[in-house]
Amino acid sequence: MNDGKPPEHDLAALQRRLADFAAVRDWGQYHTPKNLASALSVEAGELLEIFQWMTPEASGTVMDEVETAERVEDEIADVLAYLLQLCTVLKIDPAAALAAKIDRNERRFPVPLHRAAQ
Amino acid sequence: MNDGKPPEHDLAALQRRLADFAAVRDWGQYHTPKNLASALSVEAGELLEIFQWMTPEASGTVMDEVETAERVEDEIADVLAYLLQLCTVLKIDPAAALAAKIDRNERRFPVPLHRAAQ
Amino acid sequence: MNDGKPPEHDLAALQRRLADFAAVRDWGQYHTPKNLASALSVEAGELLEIFQWMTPEASGTVMDEVETAERVEDEIADVLAYLLQLCTVLKIDPAAALAAKIDRNERRFPVPLHRAAQ
Amino acid sequence: MNDGKPPEHDLAALQRRLADFAAVRDWGQYHTPKNLASALSVEAGELLEIFQWMTPEASGTVMDEVETAERVEDEIADVLAYLLQLCTVLKIDPAAALAAKIDRNERRFPVPLHRAAQ
Numbered sequence: 001m002n003d004g005k006p007p008e009h010d011l012a013a014l015q016r017r018l019a020d021f022a023a024v025r026d027w028g029q030y031h032t033p034k035n036l037a038s039a040l041s042v043e044a045g046e047l048l049e050i051f052q053w054m055t056p057e058a059s060g061t062v063m064d065e066v067e068t069a070e071r072v073e074d075e076i077a078d079v080l081a082y083l084l085q086l087c088t089v090l091k092i093d094p095a096a097a098l099a100a101k102i103d104r105n106e107r108r109f110p111v112p113l114h115r116a117a118q
Numbered sequence: 119m120n121d122g123k124p125p126e127h128d129l130a131a132l133q134r135r136l137a138d139f140a141a142v143r144d145w146g147q148y149h150t151p152k153n154l155a156s157a158l159s160v161e162a163g164e165l166l167e168i169f170q171w172m173t174p175e176a177s178g179t180v181m182d183e184v185e186t187a188e189r190v191e192d193e194i195a196d197v198l199a200y201l202l203q204l205c206t207v208l209k210i211d212p213a214a215a216l217a218a219k220i221d222r223n224e225r226r227f228p229v230p231l232h233r234a235a236q
Numbered sequence: 237m238n239d240g241k242p243p244e245h246d247l248a249a250l251q252r253r254l255a256d257f258a259a260v261r262d263w264g265q266y267h268t269p270k271n272l273a274s275a276l277s278v279e280a281g282e283l284l285e286i287f288q289w290m291t292p293e294a295s296g297t298v299m300d301e302v303e304t305a306e307r308v309e310d311e312i313a314d315v316l317a318y319l320l321q322l323c324t325v326l327k328i329d330p331a332a333a334l335a336a337k338i339d340r341n342e343r344r345f346p347v348p349l350h351r352a353a354q
Numbered sequence: 355m356n357d358g359k360p361p362e363h364d365l366a367a368l369q370r371r372l373a374d375f376a377a378v379r380d381w382g383q384y385h386t387p388k389n390l391a392s393a394l395s396v397e398a399g400e401l402l403e404i405f406q407w408m409t410p411e412a413s414g415t416v417m418d419e420v421e422t423a424e425r426v427e428d429e430i431a432d433v434l435a436y437l438l439q440l441c442t443v444l445k446i447d448p449a450a451a452l453a454a455k456i457d458r459n460e461r462r463f464p465v466p467l468h469r470a471a472q
Contacts, residue, residue: 246449257456269405271410273398277399283394309446312440316451325414330430334431335362338368345379
Protein backbone atom coordinates (compact mmCIF):
# COMPACT_ATOMS: atom_id res chain seq x y z
CA MET A 1 0.00 0.00 0.00
CA ASN A 2 1.29 3.44 -0.78
CA ASP A 3 -1.66 5.78 -0.12
CA GLY A 4 -2.35 6.26 -3.80
CA LYS A 5 0.95 8.06 -4.37
CA PRO A 6 2.61 7.72 -7.75
CA PRO A 7 5.17 4.88 -7.53
CA GLU A 8 7.83 7.30 -8.70
CA HIS A 9 7.44 9.18 -5.42
CA ASP A 10 8.45 6.15 -3.40
CA LEU A 11 11.86 6.43 -1.68
CA ALA A 12 13.48 3.53 -3.52
CA ALA A 13 12.47 5.02 -6.89
CA LEU A 14 13.86 8.42 -5.88
CA GLN A 15 17.09 6.76 -4.74
CA ARG A 16 17.43 5.11 -8.15
CA ARG A 17 16.82 8.38 -9.98
CA LEU A 18 19.44 10.13 -7.82
CA ALA A 19 21.98 7.34 -8.36
CA ASP A 20 21.41 7.34 -12.14
CA PHE A 21 21.61 11.15 -12.25
CA ALA A 22 25.02 11.13 -10.57
CA ALA A 23 26.36 8.09 -12.44
CA VAL A 24 25.64 9.36 -15.94
CA ARG A 25 27.34 12.69 -15.10
CA ASP A 26 30.25 10.89 -13.40
CA TRP A 27 29.63 12.72 -10.12
CA GLY A 28 29.88 9.59 -7.99
CA GLN A 29 33.56 10.30 -7.36
CA TYR A 30 32.52 13.16 -5.05
CA HIS A 31 29.99 11.12 -3.16
CA THR A 32 32.05 9.75 -0.30
CA PRO A 33 29.91 9.35 2.84
CA LYS A 34 31.91 12.17 4.42
CA ASN A 35 31.12 14.58 1.58
CA LEU A 36 27.46 13.57 1.46
CA ALA A 37 27.11 14.14 5.23
CA SER A 38 28.73 17.58 4.78
CA ALA A 39 26.40 18.45 1.91
CA LEU A 40 23.38 17.35 3.97
CA SER A 41 24.47 19.62 6.80
CA VAL A 42 24.99 22.54 4.40
CA GLU A 43 21.49 22.12 2.94
CA ALA A 44 19.97 21.88 6.44
CA GLY A 45 21.60 25.26 7.08
CA GLU A 46 20.07 26.71 3.88
CA LEU A 47 16.65 25.49 5.06
CA LEU A 48 17.17 27.01 8.53
CA GLU A 49 18.28 30.29 6.93
CA ILE A 50 14.76 30.86 5.61
CA PHE A 51 13.53 30.96 9.23
CA GLN A 52 16.47 32.51 11.06
CA TRP A 53 15.05 35.97 11.72
CA MET A 54 11.38 34.96 11.87
CA THR A 55 9.29 34.92 15.01
CA PRO A 56 7.73 31.50 15.72
CA GLU A 57 4.38 32.83 14.52
CA ALA A 58 5.77 34.19 11.25
CA SER A 59 7.47 30.83 10.65
CA GLY A 60 4.02 29.23 10.57
CA THR A 61 2.92 31.34 7.58
CA VAL A 62 5.99 30.69 5.43
CA MET A 63 3.98 28.70 2.84
CA ASP A 64 1.55 31.60 2.25
CA GLU A 65 3.95 33.47 -0.06
CA VAL A 66 4.81 31.73 -3.35
CA GLU A 67 8.45 32.80 -3.24
CA THR A 68 9.23 31.52 0.27
CA ALA A 69 7.08 28.43 -0.25
CA GLU A 70 9.16 27.48 -3.30
CA ARG A 71 12.37 28.17 -1.40
CA VAL A 72 11.27 25.91 1.48
CA GLU A 73 10.25 23.09 -0.87
CA ASP A 74 13.55 23.41 -2.73
CA GLU A 75 15.63 23.09 0.45
CA ILE A 76 13.46 20.23 1.77
CA ALA A 77 14.17 18.46 -1.53
CA ASP A 78 17.92 19.13 -1.23
CA VAL A 79 18.10 17.78 2.33
CA LEU A 80 16.14 14.66 1.34
CA ALA A 81 18.32 14.19 -1.75
CA TYR A 82 21.57 14.05 0.22
CA LEU A 83 19.98 11.93 2.96
CA LEU A 84 18.88 9.38 0.35
CA GLN A 85 22.23 9.43 -1.48
CA LEU A 86 24.06 8.85 1.80
CA CYS A 87 21.71 5.94 2.54
CA THR A 88 22.32 4.45 -0.92
CA VAL A 89 26.10 4.59 -0.49
CA LEU A 90 25.96 3.16 3.06
CA LYS A 91 23.20 0.64 2.19
CA ILE A 92 20.89 1.99 4.88
CA ASP A 93 17.10 1.81 4.58
CA PRO A 94 16.06 5.25 5.93
CA ALA A 95 12.40 4.39 6.49
CA ALA A 96 13.27 1.17 8.36
CA ALA A 97 15.82 3.12 10.45
CA LEU A 98 13.16 5.67 11.37
CA ALA A 99 10.50 3.04 12.14
CA ALA A 100 12.97 1.34 14.50
CA LYS A 101 13.85 4.68 16.11
CA ILE A 102 10.20 5.52 16.76
CA ASP A 103 9.78 2.05 18.32
CA ARG A 104 12.73 2.80 20.64
CA ASN A 105 11.39 6.27 21.50
CA GLU A 106 7.98 4.86 22.36
CA ARG A 107 9.72 2.70 24.97
CA ARG A 108 11.97 5.53 26.21
CA PHE A 109 9.13 8.06 26.53
CA PRO A 110 6.07 6.05 27.62
CA VAL A 111 2.78 7.92 27.60
CA PRO A 112 1.46 8.74 31.11
CA LEU A 113 -1.55 6.50 31.91
CA HIS A 114 -4.01 9.36 32.18
CA ARG A 115 -3.16 10.35 28.62
CA ALA A 116 -3.10 6.82 27.22
CA ALA A 117 -6.69 6.34 28.34
CA GLN A 118 -7.92 9.34 26.28
CA MET B 119 3.80 -0.28 -5.93
CA ASN B 120 6.16 -0.04 -3.03
CA ASP B 121 8.95 -2.53 -3.84
CA GLY B 122 7.65 -5.05 -1.33
CA LYS B 123 8.40 -2.78 1.62
CA PRO B 124 6.16 -3.02 4.67
CA PRO B 125 3.42 -0.38 4.34
CA GLU B 126 4.45 0.98 7.73
CA HIS B 127 7.76 2.04 6.20
CA ASP B 128 6.04 4.33 3.75
CA LEU B 129 6.60 8.07 4.38
CA ALA B 130 2.97 8.93 5.01
CA ALA B 131 2.69 6.17 7.62
CA LEU B 132 5.88 7.38 9.33
CA GLN B 133 4.54 10.94 9.32
CA ARG B 134 1.36 9.74 11.04
CA ARG B 135 3.33 7.83 13.68
CA LEU B 136 5.50 10.91 14.36
CA ALA B 137 2.45 13.18 14.61
CA ASP B 138 0.64 10.79 16.97
CA PHE B 139 3.81 10.36 19.08
CA ALA B 140 4.09 14.14 19.60
CA ALA B 141 0.37 14.75 20.04
CA VAL B 142 -0.20 12.18 22.78
CA ARG B 143 2.78 13.59 24.70
CA ASP B 144 1.62 17.17 24.08
CA TRP B 145 4.91 18.07 22.41
CA GLY B 146 3.29 19.79 19.44
CA GLN B 147 3.64 23.15 21.18
CA TYR B 148 7.39 23.02 20.50
CA HIS B 149 7.00 22.10 16.85
CA THR B 150 6.93 25.49 15.19
CA PRO B 151 8.51 25.31 11.72
CA LYS B 152 11.38 27.43 13.04
CA ASN B 153 12.13 24.98 15.84
CA LEU B 154 11.80 21.95 13.59
CA ALA B 155 14.21 23.47 11.05
CA SER B 156 16.66 24.14 13.92
CA ALA B 157 16.35 20.59 15.22
CA LEU B 158 16.90 19.21 11.70
CA SER B 159 20.10 21.25 11.40
CA VAL B 160 21.29 20.07 14.82
CA GLU B 161 20.75 16.41 13.89
CA ALA B 162 22.53 16.92 10.54
CA GLY B 163 25.48 18.16 12.62
CA GLU B 164 25.36 15.04 14.82
CA LEU B 165 25.45 12.89 11.68
CA LEU B 166 28.39 14.88 10.27
CA GLU B 167 30.22 14.57 13.60
CA ILE B 168 30.60 10.82 13.07
CA PHE B 169 32.69 11.59 9.95
CA GLN B 170 34.46 14.81 10.93
CA TRP B 171 37.97 13.45 11.51
CA MET B 172 37.76 10.54 9.03
CA THR B 173 39.62 10.35 5.77
CA PRO B 174 37.31 9.86 2.77
CA GLU B 175 38.38 6.20 2.61
CA ALA B 176 37.67 5.56 6.29
CA SER B 177 34.25 7.16 5.87
CA GLY B 178 33.39 4.40 3.38
CA THR B 179 33.86 1.68 6.00
CA VAL B 180 31.75 3.27 8.70
CA MET B 181 29.09 0.55 8.52
CA ASP B 182 31.64 -2.22 9.20
CA GLU B 183 31.69 -1.63 12.98
CA VAL B 184 28.42 -2.31 14.82
CA GLU B 185 28.81 0.70 17.11
CA THR B 186 29.35 3.31 14.39
CA ALA B 187 26.81 1.64 12.11
CA GLU B 188 24.14 2.00 14.81
CA ARG B 189 25.16 5.62 15.42
CA VAL B 190 24.87 6.44 11.71
CA GLU B 191 21.44 4.78 11.43
CA ASP B 192 20.27 6.61 14.54
CA GLU B 193 21.26 10.01 13.20
CA ILE B 194 19.82 9.24 9.73
CA ALA B 195 16.56 8.43 11.52
CA ASP B 196 16.67 11.67 13.52
CA VAL B 197 17.29 13.82 10.43
CA LEU B 198 14.45 12.09 8.56
CA ALA B 199 12.16 12.44 11.58
CA TYR B 200 12.52 16.23 11.76
CA LEU B 201 12.32 16.56 7.98
CA LEU B 202 9.03 14.67 7.95
CA GLN B 203 7.62 16.57 10.94
CA LEU B 204 8.48 19.88 9.27
CA CYS B 205 6.75 18.65 6.09
CA THR B 206 3.65 17.64 8.06
CA VAL B 207 3.38 21.06 9.73
CA LEU B 208 3.96 22.92 6.46
CA LYS B 209 1.81 20.50 4.39
CA ILE B 210 4.68 19.70 2.04
CA ASP B 211 4.99 16.34 0.28
CA PRO B 212 8.74 15.66 0.54
CA ALA B 213 8.87 12.96 -2.12
CA ALA B 214 6.93 15.09 -4.63
CA ALA B 215 9.22 18.04 -3.84
CA LEU B 216 12.28 15.89 -4.52
CA ALA B 217 10.85 14.38 -7.72
CA ALA B 218 10.19 17.93 -9.00
CA LYS B 219 13.71 19.01 -8.01
CA ILE B 220 15.32 16.10 -9.87
CA ASP B 221 13.20 17.02 -12.94
CA ARG B 222 14.55 20.60 -12.71
CA ASN B 223 18.15 19.41 -12.23
CA GLU B 224 17.89 17.13 -15.26
CA ARG B 225 17.10 20.23 -17.31
CA ARG B 226 19.77 22.39 -15.62
CA PHE B 227 22.53 19.78 -16.00
CA PRO B 228 21.84 18.00 -19.30
CA VAL B 229 23.91 14.90 -19.99
CA PRO B 230 26.59 15.44 -22.68
CA LEU B 231 25.57 13.60 -25.90
CA HIS B 232 28.55 11.24 -25.88
CA ARG B 233 27.45 10.02 -22.45
CA ALA B 234 23.73 9.83 -23.19
CA ALA B 235 24.45 7.42 -26.04
CA GLN B 236 26.19 4.95 -23.68
CA MET C 237 45.32 48.74 23.70
CA ASN C 238 43.43 45.68 24.81
CA ASP C 239 40.86 46.99 27.29
CA GLY C 240 42.80 45.72 30.29
CA LYS C 241 42.29 42.11 29.27
CA PRO C 242 45.00 39.60 30.16
CA PRO C 243 47.35 39.27 27.17
CA GLU C 244 46.70 35.54 27.21
CA HIS C 245 43.11 36.25 26.18
CA ASP C 246 44.21 37.90 22.96
CA LEU C 247 43.38 35.93 19.78
CA ALA C 248 46.98 35.41 18.67
CA ALA C 249 47.91 33.98 22.08
CA LEU C 250 44.89 31.65 21.99
CA GLN C 251 45.84 30.54 18.48
CA ARG C 252 49.35 29.70 19.70
CA ARG C 253 47.97 27.69 22.65
CA LEU C 254 45.63 25.77 20.34
CA ALA C 255 48.45 25.05 17.86
CA ASP C 256 50.81 23.87 20.63
CA PHE C 257 48.05 21.74 22.18
CA ALA C 258 47.46 19.90 18.89
CA ALA C 259 51.13 19.65 17.93
CA VAL C 260 52.35 18.07 21.16
CA ARG C 261 49.56 15.47 20.92
CA ASP C 262 50.23 14.90 17.22
CA TRP C 263 46.64 15.83 16.30
CA GLY C 264 47.64 18.14 13.46
CA GLN C 265 47.21 15.29 10.98
CA TYR C 266 43.44 15.59 11.41
CA HIS C 267 43.39 19.34 10.97
CA THR C 268 42.87 19.71 7.26
CA PRO C 269 40.83 22.85 6.48
CA LYS C 270 37.98 20.59 5.37
CA ASN C 271 37.90 18.75 8.71
CA LEU C 272 38.21 21.95 10.72
CA ALA C 273 35.31 23.53 8.80
CA SER C 274 33.24 20.38 9.50
CA ALA C 275 34.11 20.46 13.20
CA LEU C 276 33.18 24.16 13.38
CA SER C 277 29.79 23.39 11.84
CA VAL C 278 29.24 20.51 14.26
CA GLU C 279 30.00 22.73 17.27
CA ALA C 280 27.71 25.46 15.93
CA GLY C 281 24.98 22.80 15.90
CA GLU C 282 25.74 21.87 19.53
CA LEU C 283 25.41 25.55 20.47
CA LEU C 284 22.10 25.85 18.59
CA GLU C 285 20.82 22.67 20.27
CA ILE C 286 20.74 24.47 23.63
CA PHE C 287 18.16 26.87 22.17
CA GLN C 288 16.24 24.66 19.76
CA TRP C 289 12.99 24.25 21.74
CA MET C 290 13.13 27.58 23.57
CA THR C 291 10.84 30.50 22.91
CA PRO C 292 12.72 33.69 22.02
CA GLU C 293 12.03 35.02 25.52
CA ALA C 294 13.32 31.92 27.28
CA SER C 295 16.47 32.09 25.14
CA GLY C 296 17.24 35.44 26.74
CA THR C 297 17.44 33.93 30.24
CA VAL C 298 19.75 31.05 29.33
CA MET C 299 22.61 32.47 31.44
CA ASP C 300 20.49 32.56 34.61
CA GLU C 301 20.92 28.82 35.33
CA VAL C 302 24.47 27.68 36.12
CA GLU C 303 24.11 24.45 34.15
CA THR C 304 22.92 26.00 30.88
CA ALA C 305 25.27 28.97 31.29
CA GLU C 306 28.24 26.60 31.48
CA ARG C 307 26.97 24.64 28.48
CA VAL C 308 26.64 27.84 26.41
CA GLU C 309 30.13 29.05 27.37
CA ASP C 310 31.55 25.62 26.56
CA GLU C 311 30.05 25.57 23.06
CA ILE C 312 31.03 29.21 22.40
CA ALA C 313 34.58 28.17 23.28
CA ASP C 314 34.43 25.15 20.97
CA VAL C 315 33.16 27.21 18.02
CA LEU C 316 35.86 29.84 18.58
CA ALA C 317 38.52 27.13 18.93
CA TYR C 318 37.80 25.61 15.53
CA LEU C 319 37.41 29.03 13.90
CA LEU C 320 40.85 30.04 15.19
CA GLN C 321 42.47 26.73 14.22
CA LEU C 322 41.04 27.04 10.70
CA CYS C 323 42.42 30.60 10.52
CA THR C 324 45.86 29.45 11.68
CA VAL C 325 46.02 26.71 9.02
CA LEU C 326 44.78 29.05 6.26
CA LYS C 327 46.83 32.03 7.53
CA ILE C 328 43.76 34.22 7.89
CA ASP C 329 43.53 37.02 10.46
CA PRO C 330 39.96 36.63 11.73
CA ALA C 331 39.70 40.04 13.37
CA ALA C 332 41.03 41.81 10.27
CA ALA C 333 38.59 39.81 8.12
CA LEU C 334 35.69 40.90 10.33
CA ALA C 335 36.80 44.55 10.45
CA ALA C 336 36.90 44.57 6.63
CA LYS C 337 33.47 42.89 6.46
CA ILE C 338 31.90 45.49 8.76
CA ASP C 339 33.45 48.22 6.58
CA ARG C 340 31.79 46.61 3.51
CA ASN C 341 28.46 46.21 5.29
CA GLU C 342 28.48 49.86 6.36
CA ARG C 343 28.65 50.77 2.68
CA ARG C 344 26.04 48.16 1.62
CA PHE C 345 23.54 49.16 4.32
CA PRO C 346 23.90 52.92 4.77
CA VAL C 347 22.06 54.43 7.71
CA PRO C 348 18.99 56.49 6.70
CA LEU C 349 19.71 60.23 7.18
CA HIS C 350 17.03 60.74 9.79
CA ARG C 351 18.72 58.08 11.93
CA ALA C 352 22.28 59.25 11.29
CA ALA C 353 21.39 62.67 12.70
CA GLN C 354 20.29 61.17 16.06
CA MET D 355 50.04 43.60 24.85
CA ASN D 356 48.33 42.91 21.56
CA ASP D 357 51.06 41.77 19.19
CA GLY D 358 51.17 45.11 17.41
CA LYS D 359 47.65 44.66 16.01
CA PRO D 360 45.54 47.74 15.47
CA PRO D 361 43.36 48.29 18.54
CA GLU D 362 40.31 48.25 16.30
CA HIS D 363 41.00 44.58 15.58
CA ASP D 364 40.61 43.66 19.22
CA LEU D 365 37.48 41.62 20.03
CA ALA D 366 35.90 44.19 22.34
CA ALA D 367 36.26 46.91 19.69
CA LEU D 368 34.70 44.63 17.06
CA GLN D 369 31.84 43.82 19.45
CA ARG D 370 31.18 47.54 19.90
CA ARG D 371 31.19 48.14 16.14
CA LEU D 372 28.75 45.26 15.62
CA ALA D 373 26.45 46.49 18.39
CA ASP D 374 26.46 50.07 17.04
CA PHE D 375 25.88 48.80 13.49
CA ALA D 376 22.76 46.90 14.57
CA ALA D 377 21.48 49.57 16.96
CA VAL D 378 21.56 52.47 14.49
CA ARG D 379 19.67 50.31 11.94
CA ASP D 380 17.21 49.10 14.60
CA TRP D 381 18.11 45.47 13.91
CA GLY D 382 18.49 44.55 17.59
CA GLN D 383 14.91 43.32 17.66
CA TYR D 384 15.98 40.29 15.62
CA HIS D 385 18.96 39.50 17.80
CA THR D 386 17.48 37.12 20.33
CA PRO D 387 20.09 34.56 21.46
CA LYS D 388 18.06 31.89 19.64
CA ASN D 389 18.18 33.76 16.34
CA LEU D 390 21.87 34.61 16.70
CA ALA D 391 22.71 30.94 17.40
CA SER D 392 20.70 29.98 14.28
CA ALA D 393 22.49 32.57 12.16
CA LEU D 394 25.87 31.36 13.44
CA SER D 395 24.97 27.80 12.43
CA VAL D 396 23.83 28.96 9.00
CA GLU D 397 27.11 30.83 8.37
CA ALA D 398 29.12 27.81 9.56
CA GLY D 399 27.28 25.85 6.87
CA GLU D 400 28.17 28.46 4.23
CA LEU D 401 31.83 28.15 5.25
CA LEU D 402 31.67 24.34 5.09
CA GLU D 403 30.01 24.54 1.66
CA ILE D 404 33.22 25.92 0.16
CA PHE D 405 34.95 22.66 1.11
CA GLN D 406 32.16 20.11 0.72
CA TRP D 407 33.31 18.41 -2.50
CA MET D 408 37.05 18.99 -2.03
CA THR D 409 39.56 16.31 -1.24
CA PRO D 410 41.53 17.01 1.96
CA GLU D 411 44.53 18.00 -0.19
CA ALA D 412 42.56 20.42 -2.34
CA SER D 413 41.14 22.00 0.83
CA GLY D 414 44.70 22.99 1.79
CA THR D 415 45.10 25.14 -1.34
CA VAL D 416 41.85 27.05 -1.00
CA MET D 417 43.65 30.35 -0.33
CA ASP D 418 45.66 30.14 -3.58
CA GLU D 419 42.77 31.40 -5.75
CA VAL D 420 41.62 34.98 -5.10
CA GLU D 421 37.94 34.13 -5.53
CA THR D 422 37.81 31.25 -3.06
CA ALA D 423 40.19 33.03 -0.67
CA GLU D 424 37.78 35.99 -0.50
CA ARG D 425 34.83 33.65 -0.02
CA VAL D 426 36.56 31.88 2.88
CA GLU D 427 37.51 35.17 4.57
CA ASP D 428 33.96 36.44 4.12
CA GLU D 429 32.41 33.40 5.78
CA ILE D 430 35.03 33.39 8.58
CA ALA D 431 34.02 37.01 9.22
CA ASP D 432 30.31 36.12 9.24
CA VAL D 433 30.79 33.26 11.72
CA LEU D 434 32.88 35.48 14.01
CA ALA D 435 30.34 38.30 13.73
CA TYR D 436 27.45 36.18 14.98
CA LEU D 437 29.60 34.55 17.66
CA LEU D 438 30.57 37.98 18.99
CA GLN D 439 27.01 39.33 18.82
CA LEU D 440 25.74 36.29 20.72
CA CYS D 441 28.46 36.87 23.34
CA THR D 442 27.51 40.54 23.65
CA VAL D 443 23.82 39.72 24.21
CA LEU D 444 24.64 36.95 26.72
CA LYS D 445 27.47 38.92 28.37
CA ILE D 446 30.00 36.18 27.68
CA ASP D 447 33.71 36.90 27.18
CA PRO D 448 34.58 34.55 24.31
CA ALA D 449 38.34 34.69 24.76
CA ALA D 450 38.09 33.99 28.50
CA ALA D 451 35.68 31.12 27.78
CA LEU D 452 38.18 29.62 25.31
CA ALA D 453 41.17 30.09 27.62
CA ALA D 454 39.26 28.25 30.37
CA LYS D 455 38.28 25.49 27.92
CA ILE D 456 41.90 24.95 26.84
CA ASP D 457 42.88 24.77 30.54
CA ARG D 458 40.24 22.04 31.04
CA ASN D 459 41.33 20.16 27.91
CA GLU D 460 44.97 20.22 29.02
CA ARG D 461 43.86 18.36 32.15
CA ARG D 462 41.51 16.00 30.27
CA PHE D 463 44.10 15.09 27.61
CA PRO D 464 47.47 15.07 29.40
CA VAL D 465 50.52 14.79 27.18
CA PRO D 466 52.24 11.37 27.38
CA LEU D 467 55.54 11.68 29.31
CA HIS D 468 57.72 10.69 26.39
CA ARG D 469 56.27 13.60 24.42
CA ALA D 470 56.37 16.12 27.24
CA ALA D 471 60.11 15.59 27.54
CA GLN D 472 60.71 16.62 23.90
